[in-house]
Structures are given as structure tokens and as C-alpha cells.
Amino acid sequence: MNNKPIIIANWKCNPTNTKDAEYLFNTIRDELRGIKNVKVVICPPFIYLPRLMGFIPIQKKNKSNGIAFGAQDCFWEEKGAYTGEISPLELKNLGCEYVIVGHSERRNYLKETDSMINKKINSALRSRLKPILCVGEEARDDFNSEGRLSNEMSLIVGEQIEKCLSGISAGRIRDIVIAYEPIWAIGSGNVCSPDDTMKAALFIRKILSKLYNRSIAEKAEIIYGGSVVSGNAIEYIKDARMDGLLIGGASLNATEFVKIVKKVVEIGV
Numbered sequence: 001m002n003n004k005p006i007i008i009a010n011w012k013c014n015p016t017n018t019k020d021a022e023y024l025f026n027t028i029r030d031e032l033r034g035i036k037n038v039k040v041v042i043c044p045p046f047i048y049l050p051r052l053m054g055f056i057p058i059q060k061k062n063k064s065n066g067i068a069f070g071a072q073d074c075f076w077e078e079k080g081a082y083t084g085e086i087s088p089l090e091l092k093n094l095g096c097e098y099v100i101v102g103h104s105e106r107r108n109y110l111k112e113t114d115s116m117i118n119k120k121i122n123s124a125l126r127s128r129l130k131p132i133l134c135v136g137e138e139a140r141d142d143f144n145s146e147g148r149l150s151n152e153m154s155l156i157v158g159e160q161i162e163k164c165l166s167g168i169s170a171g172r173i174r175d176i177v178i179a180y181e182p183i184w185a186i187g188s189g190n191v192c193s194p195d196d197t198m199k200a201a202l203f204i205r206k207i208l209s210k211l212y213n214r215s216i217a218e219k220a221e222i223i224y225g226g227s228v229v230s231g232n233a234i235e236y237i238k239d240a241r242m243d244g245l246l247i248g249g250a251s252l253n254a255t256e257f258v259k260i261v262k263k264v265v266e267i268g269v
């Protein structure tokens with residue numbers, strides 16, 4: 001663990017109205033008031049961002065122990081004739097600190113490719129937004145007919161990291177969070193074991209070491225996402241030694257999300 005743990009809430013396409021978004025956010029904010037030694041990032045749908053940001057006093061927005069905001073995606077150009085897109089510069093100017101890129105749902109439903117994600121990372125960094133790069137394999141590692149382990153995870157994750165970080169300089173890796181999110185574990189209740197999660201994180205560090213150097217690999221912020229709930233969150237921080245968590249479903253329940261954050265703070269890593 002390099003920094004204090006980072007807990008990211010990915011609300012995805014939820015909730016469906018501003019009132020519910022405000023209620024969810026305000027409950028989380030009130031329950032976590034004054035919480036230290038953890039970084040909490042809320043990533044709501046774009047449309048709620050300006051409104052929810054208004055519920056935090058301006059001077060606190062950028063303080064490290066306040067709640068930070070992130071977007072769930074961005075475009076790769078700063079501005080121009082790109083109907084429907086939202087640029088990293090617009091998000092930065094709004095007060096966002098983070099942006100999720102390459103989430104498997106975008107790769108799947110919107111056909112985002114590693115090269116598009118690479119452009120988004122470059123552009124986000126240029127606008128001083130911190131990208132949260134999601135990587136992960138589709139199926140659990142399995143044994144093939146000859147009894148050998150088929151390297152789904154290492155092949156897929158390795159390729160995603162290499163392509164998504166292509167051309168990104170060593171100095172920028174500290175501004176990127178890498179989220180290991182095995183697709184089979186997302187929203188399925190089938191969590192990746194802490195052991196396998198740790199193996200995946202070590203593998204990602206090995207790739208970073210090859211692409212950059214050992215010190216950069218060791219310092220990289222690597223988090224886990226996939227069916228995290230209050231009952232298993234600690235395992236990923238304590239046993240799998242992850243730098244944080246990316247939480248989907250459980251982040252839509254304020255009580256559950258707050259419980260996760262408080263448990264992570266309690267173990268005091």
C-alpha cells in the first residue's frame with residue numbers, strides 16, 4: 001500500500017432522478033464527515049455532477065480528506081464538433097479529479113478499444129485529470145484439455161495494459177489508478193479470491209516493471225473491483241494488499257458503501 005486507500009463509487013447509470021442522487025450523495029457525505037486516512041471518490045452519471053458538487057463547500061472540494069468527484073468516462077478531444085461527448089477539460093474545469101476509462105461495460109456495449117482508451121488516458125492527463133484505467137479478463141482462468149492452466153488473465157490484462165498505456169511516460173504512471181476488474185466478477189456475486197487478486201496485481205506490477213521500471217511498478221496504485229460488499233471488502237485491502245476498491249452495486253446503497261469505507265479505515269493500513 002503506497003498511499004491511503006482509495007474507495008471509488010461507480011454509480012453507473014443510476015439513480016434515475018436527481019432527488020435520489022442527492023439523497024444518496026448527502027447520506028454518504030454526512031456519514032463520512034471528517035473521515036480521514038481514506039480517499040473517497042464518487043463517480044455519478046455526468047448530469048448529476050454539478051449539482052452534487054454544490055453540496056460540498058468550494059474550499060473543501062480539493063482537500064484530500066473531502067469527497068472527490070470523478071466521471072465515468074470522457075472523450076479524447078478537448079472541445080469541438082463532437083456531438084454528445086464530454087471532454088476531460090470540461091470535467092476538470094467543473095472540479096472533477098478523476099475519470100474512469102475503459103470500464104468493461106463500455107468496452108462491451110460501446111465497443112471501446114484499447115486504442116480509444118489510450119487516447120482518453122492521454123487527454124485526461126493533459127487536462128490534469130487522474131484516469132482510473134479498468135482492465136480485466138472475461139472468464140475465470142481455467143485448465144485446458146491437457147490439464148494446463150490457460151492464461152486468460154495474464155494474456156488479456158497484459159495486452160490491455162500495454163496498449164492502453166502505450167506512449168504514456170513513466171512520470172505519469174503515478175497519476176493513474178489501475179483497477180483490476182475481472183469481468184466475470186462484476187455484478188455477479190462471484191468474487192475473485194484475495195489470492196487470485198493479489199496474483200493479478202503482482203502480474204500488473206510485472207508488466208509495469210517491463211514497460212517502465214521496478215520502482216514505478218512498485219509505487220503504482222492498483223485497486224480491485226468486482227462484487228465488493230461490506231462483508232468482503234477488507235480481504236482485498238488486508239490480504240490481497242490492494243491500494244483500494246472500485247465499487248459498483250454496493251455504492252448505490254449508502255449504508256453499505258459507508259460501512260465499506262469505515263471498515264477500511266478501521267483496519268488502518
Ligand code: PGA
Nearest residue numbers: 186187226227247248249
Ligand atoms: P460491482 O461493479 O461492484 O457491481 O461488481 C464493479 C464495477 O463495475 O466497477
